[in-house]
Amino acid sequence: MFAHRIIPAHDCGVTDHVDAFVKQICEVIVGKNQAVKLAVACLLTRGHLLIEDIPGVGKTTLSQALARSLALAFQRIQFTSDLLPADILGNSIFDRDEQRFVFHRGPLFSQVVLIDEVNRATPKTQSALLEAMEENHISIDGVTYELPQPFFVVATQNPQTAVGTFPLPESQLDRFLIRIELGVPDRASERAMLLGMDRREMLKELKPVISPRTLIEIQDNVRKVHASAALLDYLQDLLDASRQRHTTGLSPRAGLALLHASQAWALMNGRDMVLPEDIQAIGIAVMGHRLGNDIEQLGQSGRTFADNLLHSVPVP
Amino acid sequence: MSTSKSSRRTQPWRDTAIPRRPLLWLAAALLFTLPPMFGNLASWVPFLFLLALVLKFWMEPRGYRLRSTILKLILAAVTVGAIFLSYQTLTGIEPSVSLLAVLVSLKILEAHTAREFQVMVMMAWVLCLCGFLLSQDLAIGLCLFVAFALLIAALVQFHRGSSPGAFWLSLATTFKLLAQAAPLVVLLFLLFPRINTGFRLRIGDLRSAMTGFSDRLSPGGIAALANSTNIAFRAEFPDRRTGPVGPMYWRGLVMWHCEGMEWRGPYAPTSISDSSRRYPASDKTIRQRITIPPHGARWMFALDRPLGSPSGAMLARGNYLYSVQLIRKPRRYEVLSSTEPVRTELDAYERRQALQLPASISPAVRELAASFAADDSEPRQTVSRALQFFRNQGFRYSLTPGEYNKNDLEEFLFHRRTGFCEHYAASFATLMRLAGIPARVVVGYLGGEYNDLGGFFLVHQADTHAWCEVWIPENGWTRIDPTSVVAPGRASQDLSSFLAGRVASGEIATGRSAFFTGLVRLALVNQIRSIWEALNYQWDTRVMGFDADVQDVLLTSLGLTNKGPLPLIMQVLVVIVAVLIIYAGWMQLRTRPRTDRIQALYERFCRKLTRIGVQRDPWEGPSDFATRAAQSLPNESERVRRITETYIALRYAPGPGPNSIHRFAKEVDAFTAHR
Numbered sequence: 001m002f003a004h005r006i007i008p009a010h011d012c013g014v015t016d017h018v019d020a021f022v023k024q025i026c027e028v029i030v031g032k033n034q035a036v037k038l039a040v041a042c043l044l045t046r047g048h049l050l051i052e053d054i055p056g057v058g059k060t061t062l063s064q065a066l067a068r069s070l071a072l073a074f075q076r077i078q079f080t081s082d083l084l085p086a087d088i089l090g091n092s093i094f095d096r097d098e099q100r101f102v103f104h105r106g107p108l109f110s111q112v113v114l115i116d117e118v119n120r121a122t123p124k125t126q127s128a129l130l131e132a133m134e135e136n137h138i139s140i141d142g143v144t145y146e147l148p149q150p151f152f153v154v155a156t157q158n159p160q161t162a163v164g165t166f167p168l169p170e171s172q173l174d175r176f177l178i179r180i181e182l183g184v185p186d187r188a189s190e191r192a193m194l195l196g197m198d199r200r201e202m203l204k205e206l207k208p209v210i211s212p213r214t215l216i217e218i219q220d221n222v223r224k225v226h227a228s229a230a231l232l233d234y235l236q237d238l239l240d241a242s243r244q245r246h247t248t249g250l251s252p253r254a255g256l257a258l259l260h261a262s263q264a265w266a267l268m269n270g271r272d273m274v275l276p277e278d279i280q281a282i283g284i285a286v287m288g289h290r291l292g293n294d295i296e297q298l299g300q301s302g303r304t305f306a307d308n309l310l311h312s313v314p315v316p
Numbered sequence: 317m318s319t320s321k322s323s324r325r326t327q328p329w330r331d332t333a334i335p336r337r338p339l340l341w342l343a344a345a346l347l348f349t350l351p352p353m354f355g356n357l358a359s360w361v362p363f364l365f366l367l368a369l370v371l372k373f374w375m376e377p378r379g380y381r382l383r384s385t386i387l388k389l390i391l392a393a394v395t396v397g398a399i400f401l402s403y404q405t406l407t408g409i410e411p412s413v414s415l416l417a418v419l420v421s422l423k424i425l426e427a428h429t430a431r432e433f434q435v436m437v438m439m440a441w442v443l444c445l446c447g448f449l450l451s452q453d454l455a456i457g458l459c460l461f462v463a464f465a466l467l468i469a470a471l472v473q474f475h476r477g478s479s480p481g482a483f484w485l486s487l488a489t490t491f492k493l494l495a496q497a498a499p500l501v502v503l504l505f506l507l508f509p510r511i512n513t514g515f516r517l518r519i520g521d522l523r524s525a526m527t528g529f530s531d532r533l534s535p536g537g538i539a540a541l542a543n544s545t546n547i548a549f550r551a552e553f554p555d556r557r558t559g560p561v562g563p564m565y566w567r568g569l570v571m572w573h574c575e576g577m578e579w580r581g582p583y584a585p586t587s588i589s590d591s592s593r594r595y596p597a598s599d600k601t602i603r604q605r606i607t608i609p610p611h612g613a614r615w616m617f618a619l620d621r622p623l624g625s626p627s628g629a630m631l632a633r634g635n636y637l638y639s640v641q642l643i644r645k646p647r648r649y650e651v652l653s654s655t656e657p658v659r660t661e662l663d664a665y666e667r668r669q670a671l672q673l674p675a676s677i678s679p680a681v682r683e684l685a686a687s688f689a690a691d692d693s694e695p696r697q698t699v700s701r702a703l704q705f706f707r708n709q710g711f712r713y714s715l716t717p718g719e720y721n722k723n724d725l726e727e728f729l730f731h732r733r734t735g736f737c738e739h740y741a742a743s744f745a746t747l748m749r750l751a752g753i754p755a756r757v758v759v760g761y762l763g764g765e766y767n768d769l770g771g772f773f774l775v776h777q778a779d780t781h782a783w784c785e786v787w788i789p790e791n792g793w794t795r796i797d798p799t800s801v802v803a804p805g806r807a808s809q810d811l812s813s814f815l816a817g818r819v820a821s822g823e824i825a826t827g828r829s830a831f832f833t834g835l836v837r838l839a840l841v842n843q844i845r846s847i848w849e850a851l852n853y854q855w856d857t858r859v860m861g862f863d864a865d866v867q868d869v870l871l872t873s874l875g876l877t878n879k880g881p882l883p884l885i886m887q888v889l890v891v892i893v894a895v896l897i898i899y900a901g902w903m904q905l906r907t908r909p910r911t912d913r914i915q916a917l918y919e920r921f922c923r924k925l926t927r928i929g930v931q932r933d934p935w936e937g938p939s940d941f942a943t944r945a946a947q948s949l950p951n952e953s954e955r956v957r958r959i960t961e962t963y964i965a966l967r968y969a970p971g972p973g974p975n976s977i978h979r980f981a982k983e984v985d986a987f988t989a990h991r
Contacts, residue, residue: 226970230915273968276937314934316915 015270017218018044021069021209022268028065028202029058031189035180037268038285039066039154043215044222044264047177047257048133048153050118050289055158057182060116061199063154067112070215071208072150075110079121081164085128089138103140108132111148111212118155119165126172129153133175150215170292177257178282179289218267225263226273233316234276235259238283241313246291246305254290261286276315283310334433337483339376341470342433343369345440346424348463352447352456353417358402361414364395368421375425382426391422413446433474440467454855465490503895507871507888510864531581533571533759533782535720535728539736542715544777548761549608549617550853552772560602560655565620565783565795566775568760570634572669574749576677577742578722579757585632587625600656607648607857614639617760617775619653620795626651633666634756635793646860662754662787670754670787677750678726685750695753695788699796702747706740706801709733713803737762737806740798741782754787758795762806770850914966914977921959921984925949938964959983 018040025036039062042049051059060076067074077088090106107113108129118126132138133153138145155176158165173179185193196202210218227235235258243249250258262278269278287306346369353362375381382388395418396406403411420439427436440463447460472486472493530537551566571579604619616629616637625631626649632638637651662670688701710733717734720727728735728743735743741757748755762781764773783797799806922932922941930948932941942960946953962980 226968228968228970230967273964273970275939275964275968277939280937280940311933311935315937 015268017210017214018268024069024206024209025062025065028199028206029062029182030193030196031185032058032062032182035182036062038178038180038282041261041264041268041282042178043070043150043152044218044267045177045257045260046150046152046219046222047261048155048175050173050176050179051154051156051182052159052179052289053156053182057184058199059156059182060114061203062182063112063114063156064203065206066152066154067114068203068206069209070112070212071210072111072152072212072215073148074112074114075107076114076116077107078116079118079125081120081122081166083121083125085125088125089128089132089140092141101141103143103145105145108138109145109147111150112152112154115153115155117157119157119168121166123166123169126166126168130172130175150212150219173289173292174251174253176289177261178285180285222260222264222267225266225271227259227263228273230316231274231276231279232259234313235279237313237316238279238309241309242287242291242305245309248291250287250290254287257286258283280310334376334428334430335474336376338433338470338474339372341466341473341486342436342440343373345463345466345470346420346443348459348466349440349443349447351459352450353413356450357410357414357417358399360398360402361417365417365421368424372424381428382422388422388426392419395419395422409449413450416443416446430474434471437467437471437474452860454852457855465494468493500892500895503892505859505862506867507891509885509888510862510867531569531571531583533579533738533742533757534722535577535724535739535742536717536736538738538759538780538782539715539717541777541780542736546777547609548775548777548779549606550770550772550774550856551607551617551619551764552605553602554605554650555603560619562655563762564764564773565758565781565797566617566761566764567620567622567636567758568615568617569758570632570636570785571757571759572634572672574672574742574746575674576723576725576746577720577728577739579742579745581759582633585630585634585636585638587630587638588633588635589631601652601654603650603652605648605650607646607853607861608643609646609856610644612642612644614642616643616647616649618651619655620758620760621654623652623654634758636758636760645863646856648857648861662792667754667787670756671749671752673746673749676723677746681725681729681747682750684729685747688747689751689753695786698751698753699748699786699788702744702751703796703798703801706744706798711735711740711802713799713806737799738782740802741784744796744798745784745786748784748786756785756793758783758785765849767846767849767853769847770853772850772853774849774853914963914980917981917984918963918967921963921987924984924987925956938967955983955987959987 022033022037022040025040026033029036039049039051043066049063051062053059064074064076077083086106088106088108090104090109092101092103094100095102115129118129132147132151136147136149136151138147157168184190193199235255238258239250239255258279259274261282262274265278265282266272266274271278284303284306287309288301288303291302291305346365350362350365353365382391396415399411399414399418400406402414405411406415416439420436420443423432423436423439427433444460444463444467447456447463450456469486469490472489473483476486476489549566553560569581571581573580573582601623602619606617608616616626616639618637621635622631622637625637628641629637629639629649639647684705688698688705712734713736714734715736717736717739718732720735720739725743725746728739745755745757759780759782761775761779762783763779764775766773781799783795783799785793785795788794918938925932925945928949930945936944938960942956945956949956959980962976962983966976966980
């Protein structure tokens with residue numbers, strides 16, 4: 001990407017923080033700069049991240065690296081087919097001493113929650129995630145519990161075709177701002193990884209780069225990045241085109257997701273305005289999982305569809 | 317787009333029912349295609365059509381439909397047979413249209429799928445077209461226009477589905493479509509070649525009742541028309557606003573052949589020389605522009621007495637107009653008439669003709685005629701004595717004088733003494749001949765209703781009149797109207813107002829009901845009627861009268877020469893294509909995304925780069941493009957970078973100033989790329 005070079009970096013006070021943050025994670029996850037930047041953009045947008053890939057390419061490592069570099073409370077929930085909603089949200093248990101039910105918070109009450117293999121759980125458990133992810137609070141037994149801020153869900157899942165999976169419903173997929181695929185590293189990166197330190201050791205030594213307060217400040221700044229009328233035209237053209245070519249098309253929420261993610265991307269590149277290139281950079285990651293089940297074009301993946309969109313809708 | 321999408325989404329979709337609301341529109345449209353059928357087709361056809369519509373609305377909610385193929389075949393065979401019985405043929409306009417209408421009726425009963433609905437709409441359109449083959453009245457035209465619009469609404473509704481509010485929306489869309497089509501319709505109307513020859517289609521049934529005229533004047537023939545509301549013709553006076561002073565006698569036909577109470581015109585009138593050139597326009601002459609609806613005969617009318625003949629007509633012996641060809645379409649002509657008697661010579665042939673008498677005239681009548689001519693006085697005396705006789709002997713004017721035979725002259729003159737204009741004219745002329753004065757009967761119209769809005773006189777069939785002309789050596793042929801002696805006042809107004817006056821004063825009774833007469837006298841009704849007549853006149857003269865000749869004049873004035881139909885068609889095609897291109901260009905201009913100045917400048921910059929081989933893909937962002945351009949044009953990378961930077965700042969940054977637009981323009985102007 002050239003944008004941050006051609007436009008002089010307007011110092012929004014965040015570039016240094018973000019650059020250092022990205023750099024630190026990239027040391028752990030070698031050769032996946034673009035994926036790492038997208039993950040960071042997702043974090044800055046206050047969105048939730050879905051990582052889809054085969055086992056063993058560093059999904060968990062990435063999410064752990066994100067959590068540690070931010071000095072945020074981290075919880076990991078391994079989803080299995082017999083997991084129940086109460087297992088992640090928490091339980092009310094009768095306390096003999098106090099003679100009343102006391103709510104014991106589940107692992108979801110954390111700041112960075114890694115949900116491993118999210119599509120192994122039953123839909124019931126998956127949907128228990130919904131409220132937490134969208135509203136940032138949890139309601140149990142008529143009581144609403146606010147989740148700590150910032151709250152960031154990183155879910156990993158194996159490809160749909162793997163045995164023993166429950167595909168995430170569309171409504172839930174829509175709640176993930178960005179979906180990335182890590183993929184196997186290239187030869188040089190893999191060599192570097194093979195030669196380098198043990199990843200677990202590296203994770204333990206990671207120092208927080210951004211304080212939670214700074215993170216919230218940066219998150220606030222993201223929404224202030226300017227999106228001009230011309231840019232919104234382009235964004236709406238994209239949405240229109242998706243609705244005309246796809247049976248469902250992109251929802252208005254997807255439009256908001258595109259805008260906010262591109263704002264984060266622009267900010268990461270040191271700009272106070274969004275360019276069409278920003279939308280194009282995050283486009284596939286934001287739109288791919290939302291353009292999945294097209295009953296007319298079975299076999300065409302959402303990523304391909306999104307890619308086609310970005311390479312056909314003219315920039316006005 | 318949305319419709320096709322929704323239908324795709326509901327797949328697998330089975331075509332099993334006609335949506336209800338489009339069906340309502342279609343039914344309304346079909347109702348409006350009915351009026352031309354009434355009166356023009358066998359009367360059971362429109363009723364069958366109506367019955368099918370009603371049945372459909374009874375059957376549809378109950379799920380009944382015509383399913384059995386055998387039943388359908390039988391019904392089709394029966395109706396086709398009925399048409400054959402009604403017309404004795406299956407070819408020709410009426411049988412064909414009847415056939416179409418009947419088959420549409422059956423289709424209405426049979427149709428139950430959306431696809432068949434569309435077929436019905438198409439057939440209804442053909443029915444609209446056929447309606448114009450049957451009649452080209454303004455009223456029918458309006459009806460068919462409504463039907464046409466409703467059909468569009470039906471289709472719009474059909475494709476729009478049942479979204480809320482779609483009912484009025486589909487009407488709005490229809491009006492929009494019609495408004496968009498209007499300029500093209502006007503253009504086609506004005507420019508599409510009118511073909512006068514080679515397209516022989518007998519349009520409409522030209523019944524003899526269309527005109528009160530025949531070449532025979534028999535007792536009771538005109539009285540039968542007294543209640544007719546049909547229009548005989550319309551007349552304008554281009555040189556003056558209103559008509560001539562005094563009664564308007566419209567000359568139609570001169571009858572020479574006497575058979576007592578019955579008179580007859582010549583079978584093939586001979587023409588006489590045109591004398592209009594000798595009488596230039598003066599206050600003694602009056603110019604008229606007359607429009608006659610098609611009546612299938614050759615009669616043409618002009619104020620008494622025409623001096624010349626318009627093209628396509630001749631001035632027949634007896635100074636009346638006679639068309640060369642049968643009048644099968646509306647005809648409009650100008651003619652000059654003299655209000656004064658025209659002095660002519662009476663040659664021996666005419667004298668013989670004008671004194672011819674039947675053998676079977678009773679001695680009493682001969683004696684009466686001889687008494688008029690007593691003392692062998694001059695003709696004027698004879699005429700006034702005869703008029704005196706009619707005035708003083710208790711003759712009565714009546715629409716219903718009873719039956720007379722052609723030899724009943726004696727019965728009329730001495731016993732019953734009740735008659736309508738034709739009785740008086742015929743008997744008076746016969747008496748004059750018996751008295752030795754050359755006489756003839758003239759049939760035409762008397763009076764006319766003035767239309768304020770259109771500035772024209774409307775002459776009804778009811779105004780048909782007959783009068784006499786006698787030869788008086790000093791004056792030539794002189795008009796004598798014995799009716800005016802019997803019924804003073806008739807000559808000064810048209811028949812309906814005359815009758816209205818007589819009815820009001822209790823002198824005569826008419827066949828019309830009191831309600832109808834009362835209605836006619838209402839001012840508002842009269843006002844509406846007059847507006848309607850004026851509109852009709854415009855329709856007949858401007859729209860129906862726009863034939864090849866008028867079009868030729870128009871095209872010549874536009875500078876388009878007309879040499880045969882083929883070049884004309886080519887010219888029209890060229891004009892239409894040109895108009896379409898202009899329209900398409902305008903639409904393109906209108907629907908093109910509004911590009912502001914910044915965008916236009918940037919596009920210019922991109923074109924400059926394209927010229928040296930770096931083309932921007934439409935979906936390529938400016939920054940990406942600048943990177944690519946800078947890579948392939950290392951020499952220019954700095955300038956490309958600067959221009960792109962300005963562009964991005966102008967287009968995407970918050971609040972750019974007008975100064976930078978100016979700078980941007982200069983930079984783009986100055987940019988000349990070299991490889």
